[in-house]
Amino acid sequence: xxxxxxxxxxxxxxxxxxxxxxxxxxxxxxxxxxxxxxxxxxxxxxxxxxxxxxxxxxxxxxxxxxxxxxxxxxxxxxxxxxxxxxxxxxxxxxxxxxxxxxxxxxxxxxxxxxxxxxxxxxxxxxxxxxxxxxxxxxxxxxxxxxxxxxxxxxxxxxxxxxxxxxxxxxxxxxxxxxxxxxxxxxxxxxxxxxxxxxxxxxxxxxxxxxxxxxxxxxxxxxxxxxxxxxxxxxxxxxxxxxxxxxxxxxxxxxxxxxxxxxxxxxxxxxxxxxxxxxxxxxxxxxxxxxxxxxxxxxxxxxxxxxxxxxxxxxxxxxxxxxxxxxxxxxxxxxxxxxxxxxxxxxxxxxxxxxxxxxxxxxxxxxxxxxxxxxxxxxxxxxxxxxxxxxxxxxxxxxxxxxxxxxxxxxxxxxxxxxxxxxxxxxxxxxxxxxxxxxxxxxxxxxxxxxxxxxxxxxxxxxxxxxxxxxxxxxxxxxxxxxxxxxxxxxxxxxxxxxxxxxxxxxxxxxxxxxxxxxxxxxxxxxxxxxxxxxxxxxxxxxxxxxxxxxxxxxxxxxxxxxxxxxxxxxxxxxxxxxxxxxxxxxxxxxxxxxxxxxxxxxxxxxxxxxxx
Numbered sequence: 001x002x003x004x005x006x007x008x009x010x011x012x013x014x015x016x017x018x019x020x021x022x023x024x025x026x027x028x029x030x031x032x033x034x035x036x037x038x039x040x041x042x043x044x045x046x047x048x049x050x051x052x053x054x055x056x057x058x059x060x061x062x063x064x065x066x067x068x069x070x071x072x073x074x075x076x077x078x079x080x081x082x083x084x085x086x087x088x089x090x091x092x093x094x095x096x097x098x099x100x101x102x103x104x105x106x107x108x109x110x111x112x113x114x115x116x117x118x119x120x121x122x123x124x125x126x127x128x129x130x131x132x133x134x135x136x137x138x139x140x141x142x143x144x145x146x147x148x149x150x151x152x153x154x155x156x157x158x159x160x161x162x163x164x165x166x167x168x169x170x171x172x173x174x175x176x177x178x179x180x181x182x183x184x185x186x187x188x189x190x191x192x193x194x195x196x197x198x199x200x201x202x203x204x205x206x207x208x209x210x211x212x213x214x215x216x217x218x219x220x221x222x223x224x225x226x227x228x229x230x231x232x233x234x235x236x237x238x239x240x241x242x243x244x245x246x247x248x249x250x251x252x253x254x255x256x257x258x259x260x261x262x263x264x265x266x267x268x269x270x271x272x273x274x275x276x277x278x279x280x281x282x283x284x285x286x287x288x289x290x291x292x293x294x295x296x297x298x299x300x301x302x303x304x305x306x307x308x309x310x311x312x313x314x315x316x317x318x319x320x321x322x323x324x325x326x327x328x329x330x331x332x333x334x335x336x337x338x339x340x341x342x343x344x345x346x347x348x349x350x351x352x353x354x355x356x357x358x359x360x361x362x363x364x365x366x367x368x369x370x371x372x373x374x375x376x377x378x379x380x381x382x383x384x385x386x387x388x389x390x391x392x393x394x395x396x397x398x399x400x401x402x403x404x405x406x407x408x409x410x411x412x413x414x415x416x417x418x419x420x421x422x423x424x425x426x427x428x429x430x431x432x433x434x435x436x437x438x439x440x441x442x443x444x445x446x447x448x449x450x451x452x453x454x455x456x457x458x459x460x461x462x463x464x465x466x467x468x469x470x471x472x473x474x475x476x477x478x479x480x481x482x483x484x485x486x487x488x489x490x491x492x493x494x495x496x497x498x499x500x501x502x503x504x505x506x507x508x509x510x511x512x513x514x515x516x517x518x519x520x521x522x523x524x525x526x527x528x529x530x531x532x533x534x535x536x537x538x539x540x541x542x543x544x545x546x547x548x549x550x551x552x553x554x555x556x557x558x559x560x561x562x563x564x565x566x567x568x569x570x571x572x573x574x575x576x577x578x579x580x581x582x583x584x585x586x587x588x589x590x591x592x593x594x595x596x597x598x599x600x601x602x603x604x605x606x607x608x609x610x611x612x
Contacts, residue, residue, distance in 0.1 A: 036163040042213045043087075043169060044161045050084035050206070053077075055152040061126075061145055063138040070141075071130050078123055078195075082202035086210075087161065089179060089490060090172035095155050099148070100189050103128050104578055107527050117527055121147035124189055131192040167272045169214075173207050174263045174274070174282065175490045180204070181256040181287055182489035185248055186476040191580075194243040201238045204231050220269050227262055230255070248470040249463045252287055253451055261285040279492040288451040288482045290443040293492070298367050299438065300382055304420070306435050313415045314436025317429065323405055325396035326351050331388070331433065334360045340539035340606050341440065346550030350393035358516065359550040362543045364603065365536045367438040368483040370495040374532045374548045375519050381434035382427070399426035443482065445538070446607075447600040458600065465597025468590055473562070474580075475594070479537050484601065486534025497531040501567015501574035502547050506557060511570045514549050527576055541599045542606055555598065559591045 037043075057077035061070045081099070088096040101120040108116040121144045129136040129144065183189065184200045208231045211224070218224040234255045241247070264285050267274055274282030281294045295306060304310065317323065318331040334348045334356075335341040341363035343349065348360040358374050372378035378387055389395045389402060397405075406412045407424050420428040447466070450458045469475040478498055480489050486496035497519060503511035519528040532548045546552045552561065567574040568581035586594070 035165070037166045037169060039166070039169070039213050039217070040161065040164055043164075043210060044159070046206075046209055046213075047084060047087050047159065047161055048156065050080050050087075051152060051156045053080040054084060055149070055156070058145070058148050058152060063141055063145075067130065074126060074130055075195075078127070078199070079202055081123060082199045083206045086172055086176035086179075086203055086206050088155075089175055090168065091161050091164070092155060092159065093491065095151070099123060099151060099155075101125075102189070103191070105527050105576065107525055109523050109525065112523060115523060115525055117525075123148070124191060127190065127192050165272075166214075166217075166270055167267075167274055169210060170263060170266060170270065170272065171274055171282065173210060174260070174280075176203055176207055177256060177259045177263070178280070178287070179490040181252050182476075182481050185246065185251065186470050187243065187474055188477045196243060197238045197241050197246060201235050204235050204238070207231060208235075218266075218269055223262070223265055223269050227266075230258055230262060234259075244472045245467075246471060247463075247467060249458075249466050253453075257286045257451075260287070280490075286452050288443055288448045290441075290448075292443070292482055293368055295367070295438060299434075300380060300431070303431055304435075306438060307419075309415075310419055310432055310435045311439045312436075313412075313419060314432040314434070314439075316412075317406075317433050318436050322409075323395065323397070323402060324351075325401070328352075329394070334394075335363050338542075338606075340364055340542040340603070342543045344544075346545050350391075351396065354393060356393055358548045359545065361535050362539055363437050363440055364539050365441045365483050365485060367441055368487055368492070369485055369533065369536075370487060370493065371497075371533060374535075375521070376495070376497060376533055381437055382430040385430045385433055402426055402429060441483075442603055442605070444604045445601045447597070449604075450600075459596070461593050461596045462600050463597075464590075465593035465595065466600075468586070468594050469597055473584055473586060473590070473594055475537070475562070478534050483536055484538055485536035496534050497528075498534055498578045499530045499574065499576050500532075500547075500561075500579045501530065501570070501572050501577045502532075502549065502561075503551060503567060503570070503572065504549060506551055506553070508560065508564065508570060511567070511572055513567060513572045513574065514551070516549060518548070529576065530574065531576075531578075537598055538601045539603055539606060541602050555595045556591070559586070559594055563591065 054077050057073050057080065061073045061077070065073075085096065085100070088099070098120075099122055101122040101124060103120055103122075103125045106118040106120065108118065126141075126144050126148070129141055180200050180203055184203060185196050187194050187196050190196050190199060208228075211227050211231070215224055234251075237251060237255065264283055267282070276282065276294060277297070279294055279297045281291050284292050286292070296303075299306075318335075321327055321330045321333075324330065329351060334343050336343055343360045346359060348356040348358065350356045361374065366372065367381065370379075372381065372384035373387065378384040386399070389397055389399060395402075403424055403426050406416075406429055413422075413424065416422060416424045416428065419432075446455075446457060447462075449455045469479075470481075476484075478486060478496060480487065486498070488494055488496060499518075502514050504514040505512050514530070517529045519531040520526070540546075540555065544550075544553060544555070546555070546558050552558050562579070563584045563586045564570055565581040565583055566577055566579040568577045568579075569583060
């Protein structure tokens with residue numbers, strides 16, 4: 001392994017820049033874009049420099065060192081990790097997740113006999129050990145260091161940065177931009193130090209180097225200059241900010257979105273097509289564009305196209321009480337349009353008005369969750385509909401009976417003839433309803449319209465609230481933009497579940513822990529007790545009462561719950577709580593600002609109901 005002494009590193013990078021600039025290159029328009037990139041060697045060289053430097057400093061951390069020395073070495077190693085992070089995300093995602101995992105147990109369940117409880121050994125764990133107030137044992141430190149000291153050279157040795165195309169490297173740049181905006185500047189992976197802005201700078205300096213490698217390949221030289229100016233300006237903004245006061249609203253609107261636009265222009269300049277077989281639409285130039293997500297990747301494989309006609313058919317089915325066994329309820333019974341597709345009850349009502357298990361979640365933006373129901377027992381919207389249909393306290397009808405009921409209605413037969421080749425199957429029925437639900441994600445709230453420069457109506461309080469939500473209050477470390485739910489950027493391939501220690505009563509002085517064990521079932525895993533899916537905050541002004549059990553009537557109560565540190569912060573015994581138990585120290589003014597921001601996430605179709 002080649003080791004670079006710290007004081008020589010930046011000298012080496014300057015030489016690296018110059019060597020890249022002096023390479024003989026030609027515009028990508030003259031290159032067969034199916035070939036591997038001519039810049040792979042240079043990018044791989046930088047990848048090795050950053051990985052080797054990460055490893056060099058981590059190897060020196062030792063239980064025999066002073067705490068001060070270990071902290072200094074950690075910061076140097078972490079800096080280089082952040083420099084290599086964009087390439088890890090793009091080309092070695094599993095190791096990226098492993099090396100940067102939050103300090104939370106991970107439970108992997110295949111069946112009753114194959115349950116793995118994995119304790120993370122990542123940079124985040126190392127940060128919490130070195131900088132936490134509770135102290136640590138040499139054994140704890142050694143365990144984490146042993147893993148990282150072996151893992152980083154392993155990643156280096158087994159790298160797959162070999163035959164990438166230019167589109168892969170541009171996609172890497174785009175993913176890094178999204179990751180910085182949605183996680184990097186929120187404190188997600190710097191839980192103790194809140195060193196997020198500096199770490200974002202290291203990410204951007206890597207993007208700067210990759211773009212410098214490509215400098216002579218730009219057909220439009222002005223476009224490269226735009227990139228250079230934009231990243232320089234971005235780094236300056238980050239350097240001049242501090243975590244609690246950083247203007248994330250302006251950062252995303254003025255810099256993130258501009259960079260996404262530059263990515264789209266660069267794809268045209270390089271004459272390449274970015275892959276559309278991923279969760280994000282690569283052509284979109286705003287983080288809050290209605291097409292930011294690639295809807296097809298959140299639908300079942302080979303599902304029919306989403307059309308206005310299929311949406312309308314789904315809407316009719318969604319509202320049809322005849323489809324239930326009792327003929328008295330429809331999907332709309334528990335998901336009322338005027339309430340942002342919730343029902344206003346603490347606990348949902350089933351047949352004959354009897355209580356179901358949990359609160360009715362909003363269906364808006366449900367498409368952008370990888371797991372459905374609060375306990376995640378369904379893998380998609382079509383699968384969720386099966387659960388509702390078969391539930392004896394809800395539709396209480398099997399899928400064959402559902403087909404028969406629909407086949408008996410002439411109007412439906414006509415629509416299925418034209419939209420599903422005349423096939424009224426339970427799968428097509430479920431697809432039509434799911435298609436309607438997928439249409440309930442317009443990204444047209446006041447906040448979205450302002451972010452997309454369609455209007456300038458955000459108040460200073462609302463902007464402050466967004467900045468708190470994304471920063472000091474740590475809301476966005478679980479409710480990730482742009483859907484503000486638990487689906488994790490930048491790949492958006494999994495949805496998170498959290499244990500917040502939610503009580504069954506609304507008293508902050510005498511709370512009692514809720515007795516709904518959530519994901520504990522069906523495998524009866526103690527470490528999953530009280531875990532529930534992170535729902536969207538969009539349209540939250542209309543979706544109360546809140547939490548899986550509807551314990552809180554107001555947003556003020558919800559914010560206070562988080563402010564005091566959840567169940568643990570209130571003194572409850574919640575051994576696997578994922579929410580930090582420490583107070584956020586939000587002032588009354590700050591709490592009001594967060595609520596004001598959340599109210600700007602009401603979709604345009606519901607704004608009248610929100611005012612009323």
